[in-house]
Amino acid sequence: MQIVVDLNRCQGYAQCAFLAPQVFELHGEEALMFTPAVPDDQRERVRRAAAACPVQAIVVGER
Ligand code: F3S
Numbered sequence: 001m002q003i004v005v006d007l008n009r010c011q012g013y014a015q016c017a018f019l020a021p022q023v024f025e026l027h028g029e030e031a032l033m034f035t036p037a038v039p040d041d042q043r044e045r046v047r048r049a050a051a052a053c054p055v056q057a058i059v060v061g062e063r
Helices: 014-021 040-052
Strands: 001-005 024-025 031-034 060-061
Touching: 001 031, 014 024, 014 031, 014 040, 040 060
Parallel strands: none
Antiparallel strands: 001 060, 024 031
């Protein structure tokens, strides 16, 4: 699983960091760090995080 976050769209809502803290980390209000290649055991969390983002900034791709 791969993820892309549209950082122009991201508004720092932090739902992703709350739901999948091993993949998303927020520094300050809008500096989002993330792991593009998602470990298998984090897939479900990342799916939930993508669905929870209020501005749909997270795009999940399967590989
Ligand atoms: Fe940004 Fe959405 Fe996460 S706005 S901080 S990608 S929940």
